[in-house]
Amino acid sequence: MRTERHRLTIFILLFAAFFAALVLFFAPVRPAEAATDPDETLGSGGETGGSSGETGGEEPAPAQNVATVTSGGSTTGYADFSSALAAWTEGATLTLLKDVTASTVTVSVSCTLDLNGFTLDGRSGRTLRVTGGPLVVTDGSASGGGELTGGGVRVERGGSLRLENGYITHNTSEDGAGVLVSDGGSLVMTGGGIIDNLSGGNGGGVCLYPGSSFRMTGGRIADNACSGNGGGVYAGGEVTLSGGASVSGNEGADGTENLYLAPGASIRADGLTGRVGVSMSQSGPFATGSASGFFSDSSAFEVVVSGSEYSLSLTPLASVKAVYSAVGNIYPTTELEALREGLAVTGVNQNGTEYPASRISFELSLPEGEERLAVGRAEVLVLAKGEGGETASASFYVDVIAPSLTSVEAVFEQTATVYFDSSLDVLVPDLTVTGLFNDGVSRPLGRTAAETQTLSGEDYITAFYTLSGDLASHVDGAVTVSVQAGGSSANIVVNISRHVVDTADIPVTDAVAVERAGAWGVSPEAFTPSLPAGVLSEAALSDGGTVGNLSAGIYTVQITFYVTDEKNYELIGGPRTATLTVYYASLTATNEDGTIFYTVEREGGIPLSWELVIEDVTEETTAPKLGGSMESRQIFSFSLRDGGRIVTELDTPLTVRIRIDGFFSNKNVTLFRLAEDGGHIAVQSTREGDYLVFSITSVQTQYAVAYDAGFGVYLALTIVFGVLCVGGAVLLFWYFKHKKKLDMTLPKNEQ
Numbered sequence: 001m002r003t004e005r006h007r008l009t010i011f012i013l014l015f016a017a018f019f020a021a022l023v024l025f026f027a028p029v030r031p032a033e034a035a036t037d038p039d040e041t042l043g044s045g046g047e048t049g050g051s052s053g054e055t056g057g058e059e060p061a062p063a064q065n066v067a068t069v070t071s072g073g074s075t076t077g078y079a080d081f082s083s084a085l086a087a088w089t090e091g092a093t094l095t096l097l098k099d100v101t102a103s104t105v106t107v108s109v110s111c112t113l114d115l116n117g118f119t120l121d122g123r124s125g126r127t128l129r130v131t132g133g134p135l136v137v138t139d140g141s142a143s144g145g146g147e148l149t150g151g152g153v154r155v156e157r158g159g160s161l162r163l164e165n166g167y168i169t170h171n172t173s174e175d176g177a178g179v180l181v182s183d184g185g186s187l188v189m190t191g192g193g194i195i196d197n198l199s200g201g202n203g204g205g206v207c208l209y210p211g212s213s214f215r216m217t218g219g220r221i222a223d224n225a226c227s228g229n230g231g232g233v234y235a236g237g238e239v240t241l242s243g244g245a246s247v248s249g250n251e252g253a254d255g256t257e258n259l260y261l262a263p264g265a266s267i268r269a270d271g272l273t274g275r276v277g278v279s280m281s282q283s284g285p286f287a288t289g290s291a292s293g294f295f296s297d298s299s300a301f302e303v304v305v306s307g308s309e310y311s312l313s314l315t316p317l318a319s320v321k322a323v324y325s326a327v328g329n330i331y332p333t334t335e336l337e338a339l340r341e342g343l344a345v346t347g348v349n350q351n352g353t354e355y356p357a358s359r360i361s362f363e364l365s366l367p368e369g370e371e372r373l374a375v376g377r378a379e380v381l382v383l384a385k386g387e388g389g390e391t392a393s394a395s396f397y398v399d400v401i402a403p404s405l406t407s408v409e410a411v412f413e414q415t416a417t418v419y420f421d422s423s424l425d426v427l428v429p430d431l432t433v434t435g436l437f438n439d440g441v442s443r444p445l446g447r448t449a450a451e452t453q454t455l456s457g458e459d460y461i462t463a464f465y466t467l468s469g470d471l472a473s474h475v476d477g478a479v480t481v482s483v484q485a486g487g488s489s490a491n492i493v494v495n496i497s498r499h500v501v502d503t504a505d506i507p508v509t510d511a512v513a514v515e516r517a518g519a520w521g522v523s524p525e526a527f528t529p530s531l532p533a534g535v536l537s538e539a540a541l542s543d544g545g546t547v548g549n550l551s552a553g554i555y556t557v558q559i560t561f562y563v564t565d566e567k568n569y570e571l572i573g574g575p576r577t578a579t580l581t582v583y584y585a586s587l588t589a590t591n592e593d594g595t596i597f598y599t600v601e602r603e604g605g606i607p608l609s610w611e612l613v614i615e616d617v618t619e620e621t622t623a624p625k626l627g628g629s630m631e632s633r634q635i636f637s638f639s640l641r642d643g644g645r646i647v648t649e650l651d652t653p654l655t656v657r658i659r660i661d662g663f664f665s666n667k668n669v670t671l672f673r674l675a676e677d678g679g680h681i682a683v684q685s686t687r688e689g690d691y692l693v694f695s696i697t698s699v700q701t702q703y704a705v706a707y708d709a710g711f712g713v714y715l716a717l718t719i720v721f722g723v724l725c726v727g728g729a730v731l732l733f734w735y736f737k738h739k740k741k742l743d744m745t746l747p748k749n750e751q
Helices: 002-026 081-087 336-342 424-430 449-456 711-737 739-745
Strands: 067-071 074-078 093-096 100-102 105-107 111-114 119-122 128-130 135-138 147-150 153-155 160-163 167-173 179-181 186-189 193-195 206-208 213-216 220-222 233-235 238-243 246-248 259-261 267-272 276-280 284-291 294-296 301-306 309-314 317-324 343-349 361-365 376-385 391-400 405-412 431-437 442-444 466-468 478-485 488-495 499-502 535-541 553-563 569-572 576-582 586-591 596-601 625-627 630-642 645-647 649-659 669-674 680-683 686-688 691-698 702-708
Touching (some): 074 081, 128 160, 160 179, 246 276, 276 284, 317 376, 317 391, 336 343, 336 361, 424 431, 431 478, 431 488, 442 449, 553 569, 669 691
Parallel strands (some): 093 111, 100 119, 128 153, 135 160, 147 167, 179 206, 186 213, 206 233, 220 246, 233 259, 238 267, 267 284, 276 294
Antiparallel strands (some): 067 074, 067 093, 284 309, 361 376, 405 431, 431 442, 586 596, 586 630, 625 630, 649 691, 669 680
């Protein structure tokens, strides 16, 4: 138990030690000496002015002066820049002793700023704001490398800036990144430099607003740039140049632009020996006086001197080049002027340098003989004209495509009668289909590409329309048909008419031959073999009798018509009549073994009687007696056929004539019908010379021709009876004569 407590105590102590270590690790450490923010930021080498205190128990070092102010022959040093500015009054000179970063410094009195080889950097807005003056900026150091940086200098109305030495550099702003001179302000530059400034507007180095003035007798304005005009100087005010003043190496939005003269501005040259590049919006005079260093910023221009007047003149245009970058689809209907948007025309002067595109005017045309752009690769001609009237030509190529269909419109004016079973082609003569294409032109469409090209007169249009729909699906006499072309469609409404069928126009024929199958019915197709679609017929006997089991004869049949679909058919007219002729086709006689004796074929007429002559009945047979003295001499049967079908029962008796010849010619002949039970039934017949005539109502029944044997039969029977009697007497006599011998030979038990 004690051991367990001991272990628990050790665990609690270890956990507490671990927790304390964590607290100490994450607790903030208070520095030995708190830092204080300086009132003025003095640049990379700046120190805090006017600060005192103890550090580690040591005495603080004496503060270093930032600037001195010299006024009235005495110079005072200041440890902070704000104190120096406060002492910088009328006629005083402020000299920097180190680099200083400060907010905008406003100067409203005549005074001097000596950069002394150091940098004054504006940390927000303009570095200097001059509202009075003049403010003289100079650099009394041996190196002369002092700089004004940050936001440049703004000279306002009534203000004046004179740059004698030092540099205004590395400034960024809108108009006039180095120096902006407002209306009523002035700038004088006798030395130093305005270098490497960047403007988001006009005047990378200097921007002179109208009403301002700028006099430059020395110094250099170089390596400045802007997004507008006048990379070095934008001269909207009055400019005077003399001595070794230099303005070169500056860039504007369109290329080299050193001193850009705004419209209406000019330069007064007073013995200018330095190099000054000049740009203007158009050629013409730009300066008066005397100068030797003017040059054109653009190689397209040259400086022309006439007495004391200096002008920029364009070198004549020698050639042009046209480059087209498609900004949209080009169709055969595209106007040539629409191509200007994607066309870049550049010119070359006679001296081989670039001719400004803004000075070139040009016209577009197609090669001779061509009236419009053709689908495929097409050439377009450019006739360019320079500012002096000189011309040059070039050409470029465009890819022309056929316009595609965007929508379709259909107009249907129904003039023809349309039935539910009509072809959709019947709609075409009354249908007008127009397609709108993505070149903005509406064109008529046909049912084939060739038809569309014929209708539109344009061989590059391949769109055509198709019709889809089912005229039989109409409701209340109307149906919607879809007109489709490409991916577009439109609908038209078509009125559907019913077929009017006049029974008088239906061909009805007499039936002279009827296939008699089954119940011997009469089919209406026998009278109306070809009926219009949607019409059926029924046949009935005019006397009201049934059409089944007709006997041979001539009948009047009434044909009645009716339609199967009253929505699509209308029937006018009444029933029709026709004649029906019924007859049997052939009668055939066969002998007992199936051999055909004779066949009578009937091709027409009413078969009320047949004359069937059986010529070979003279052949004797050995058939048994039929009864009495009659003997069979021939057995045969009849079969009646109608169109290949066997007829078994007759509705009307048929007359059959049999020719009696040969053995039977002088015999008393009788006709019998043989029954299925082996009996025989006499058939009433008459003898007409050599013919035996009788009537039948049943076919496929066997008949027999027999004759009367007479005296010869009785004589034969008597002889036979006599022979039998004599034979019997002789047999009895022999028996009784030999009876005793027979008895003696027999065993006793048999006696």
